[in-house]
Amino acid sequence: MKRALSLAVLLLALAGSPAHTAEKAPAPSAREEVQSDISTREVAIQSNFTGIEILIYGSIDFSQTPLPDTGTYDVIMVIRSPVQPLIVRRKERVAGIWINGPGKIYPSVPGFYAALSTRPFRAIASDEVLKMLGIGFRNLDLGRPTNGEPDEETLRSALIRLKQKQRLFQEDDDGVRFVGRSLFRADVDLPVNVPIGRYTTDIYLFRDGAVISRNQSTLEVNKVGVERVAHLLAYTHPFLYGLLAVLIAVLAGLAGWYSFRRE
Secondary structure, three states, X not given: OHHHHHHHHHHHHHHHOHHHOOOOOOOOOOOOEEEEEEOOOEEEEOOOOOOEEEXXXXXXXXXXXXXXXXOOOEEEEEEEOOEXXXXXXXXXXXXXXXXXXXXXXXXXXXXXXEEEEOOOHHHHOOHHHXXXXXXXXXXXXXXXXXXXXXXXXXXXHHHHHHHHHXXXXXXXXXXXXXXXXXXXXXXXXEOOOOOOEEEEEEEEEEXXXXXXXXXXXXXXXXXXXXXXXXXXXXXXXXXXXXXHHHHHHHHHHXXXXXXXXXX
């Protein structure tokens, strides 16, 4: 009897032990995440500044692509400076003279904007996704809807062309390159006339047309030295800045007059 009871207890223990339970379901694979950084987090503008090229690089954690260049992932980078209002005017000819006509204000124009990607934007994601993220010139929110008006479209296009000519608006649908299975990089050119301020760099990782990860970093562009002092004085104390400019001009004129007089 005791032996039968011991055998029954042993069978119950074995039935309830983890070794005899159903096999565990495999753990779900880790989700991909994009990481990124910039070669420099601060750009100093001095009198000898002629522009700078910065490197933006990153990697995909838990990449599931088996080999490089399989097209599993796409990356889009968007670099924006702070926005500012901008007036766009159409030239009108009056009495044989070209003058500025009525203008329209675009309240949210970034001083600098660059969008780079591994492929053409519309080959990566739908127009709805690109518009929601503000990727590309056509989806850039300038703070003023066009409402389908021809005049609005013309002025908006002119604004973008002007910014492109100044190298302050850039698009490159082949500007991001993968290096191996998960590493990627892109070079961004900041021209000599780049505006100051805190820039944001958004990195979007796409798979099958959807954003699966996003990473953001910042870049500071500031004037330094005498240029910074003059810039701050001009914007914070414009009257004093004007007086100093006049005083310096007068002193320079007197110094020149005195020098020529002695000769």
